[in-house]
Amino acid sequence: MSFIFLKVLELGYNRHKKNKAAKKAQKEAELYYGQPPYPNGQPQPYPMSEYPTGLGPGTDTRFPAPPQPPQSKREKLAYMLISIVRFFQFVLGLTVIGLYGRDVRHDHKYDDTWNSKWVYALITGCLATLTAMIHLVIPFLMRKSASASARGAGITSKPAIQLPQFVWEFVLCILWLTLFGLFGKMYIGVYPEKKDEKDSKESGLGDSGRIDRMRHAVWIDLINLLLWVSTSSWILLKWLKARRAQAGSVVVDAEKGDENSI
Known part of the structure; x- marks a missing residue:
């Protein structure tokens, strides 16, 4: 019993x-x-209360996507500043191509051997300019999509996308640092010796003209280095923040799962 x-x-x-x-x-x-x-x-x-009235065959009953939360003023200001930095990266990259490309074109015109340092400068400038242009163009393309809001000047909020971007921009920082070191060692503190007006700048590509141009190019290389260090650091911070948010959501989901199992 x-x-x-x-x-x-x-x-x-x-x-x-x-x-x-x-x-x-x-x-x-x-x-x-x-x-x-x-x-x-x-x-x-x-809920049935949210369905439209007068449903019939062929009626589209799909619910609209939830609206995206509006950006804060701080986020808008940060993305605006990053866009301005990208624009200067693009302009200064073209400037480097013009400064170093003038000598390469001169060597090609007179069948001289191309200097590997100048070719390296051209490759670095082209890679940086192309990268900056992509970051400037992608936001305008994303605005045409209903599911994107053009955040971060083309940088998405997924850690899987941000990590390769950071790695690539870190590589560009190394390239700019190497370029600044090469030409800084050659031209910082070096001034052309002008004997008279006739011998000073005969063709614009003589010793005097090249030294003046390369002295200016060295400081433009330094500015490019600082700009790319700033954007790569910003991407790294965004990646760490997204990783932290993703880890927090996983922990919350796990806790909810444990509560439901109990």
Whole structure:
């Protein structure tokens, strides 16, 4: 008899526990959806009150995508500053191509051997200019998409996308640092010796003209280095922030799963 009594008691306790959970789910559904849930206690994912009236065959019942949260003033200001930096990266990259390309074109015109340092400067300038142009063009393309808001001057919020971007910009920083070191060692503190006006600048590509031009190019290389260090650091911070947010969401989902299992 005691065994049967214990079984009946256990059955009543389990029944009470299920009814209590069903009532709790019903209250949560009424607060969230404004109407009772399904008979099995599960909330309605698409309440009938939100369906349009006069449904018929062929009617599109797809729900619109939830609106994107508006950007804060701080985010808008940060993305505006990054866009300005990208623009200067693009302009100064073209400037470097013009400064070093003048000598390469001169060597090509007179069938002289191309200097590897000047060719390296051209490659670095082309890679940087192309990268800056991509970051300037992508936001305008993303604005035409309904699911994108052109945040971060073409930089998405996914850590899987931001990490390769940071690696590439870090490579560009190394290239600019090497370029500044090469030509800084050659031209910083060096001034042309002008004997007279006739020998000073005969063709614009003589010793005097090249030294003046390369002395200016060295400081433009330094400015490019600082700009690319700033954008790569910004991408690194965005990647770390996205990783932290992603890890926090995973922990919250795991805690919810543990609560549901209990």
